[in-house]
Amino acid sequence: MLEVKITVMRTITYLIDDKEGFRKSLTKEQLNLMNDIKGFKVYYTLHEDEEGIMYQLEDMKGNLLNVNLLNGYEKEYIHKCLDFFCKEQKVSEEYKDFIKILDTPRIIKPSANQRYEIFKDYAELNKIEENVLNYIGFIDKFSNEFETKYNKSCISNPNEFDAFLQNKLLEQTNEMEDEECM
Numbered sequence: 001m002l003e004v005k006i007t008v009m010r011t012i013t014y015l016i017d018d019k020e021g022f023r024k025s026l027t028k029e030q031l032n033l034m035n036d037i038k039g040f041k042v043y044y045t046l047h048e049d050e051e052g053i054m055y056q057l058e059d060m061k062g063n064l065l066n067v068n069l070l071n072g073y074e075k076e077y078i079h080k081c082l083d084f085f086c087k088e089q090k091v092s093e094e095y096k097d098f099i100k101i102l103d104t105p106r107i108i109k110p111s112a113n114q115r116y117e118i119f120k121d122y123a124e125l126n127k128i129e130e131n132v133l134n135y136i137g138f139i140d141k142f143s144n145e146f147e148t149k150y151n152k153s154c155i156s157n158p159n160e161f162d163a164f165l166q167n168k169l170l171e172q173t174n175e176m177e178d179e180e181c182m
Contacts, residue, residue: 009047009048009049010047010048011045011046011047011048011105011153012045012046012085012101012102012105013043013044013045013046013101013102013104013105013106014043014044014045014046014081014084014091014099014100014101014102015041015042015043015099015100015101015102016040016041016042016043016044016077016078016081016098016099017039017040017041017098017099017100018039018040018041018077018098019034019037019039019040019041020041020097020098021095021097021098021099022034024097025097040073040074040077041059041060042057042058042059042060042065043056043057043058043059043060043102043106044056044057044077044078044081045057045058045105045106046081046082046085047105047153048085053082053085053086055067055082056106057078058106077095077098077099080092080095080099081099084099107147107151107152107153142164142165142168143161145168146160146161146164150164
């Protein structure tokens, strides 16, 4: 019997901006009192595939943030986004001024552990016997190049990334052979 595996993949990036929400709901006097408050403005990307749900939290400069370091107020927004994502709902009326869904989701950046696992699997598949840890820099370099060139995550597109890596390895092998011939 033929087994068919259906993979559902979806990625949504939420822009959380509490100050923008408050601008729309508070009076000028109340807003003036909030001028000294930093506010909470982040990108929160959720990605679902056959492995489960992954998340990425970034500040407005693209720096990764640890969700465990958020305060309770900030976590409320994160939990609301996760709730909307899991229920496949749009942002509720109550939160629409505070949370927006971006038209183009941000790319999920692989963590060091994910990069290690990607290359470990790649090394085993291609019978590379050298120390896998030596290749973390290789994965970093080419995962960044792949994501920049194709505007796709190597985590979300493993088959395309594998083909991209194969081509890069072939290019490097050809370059080394050319150098040896000179």
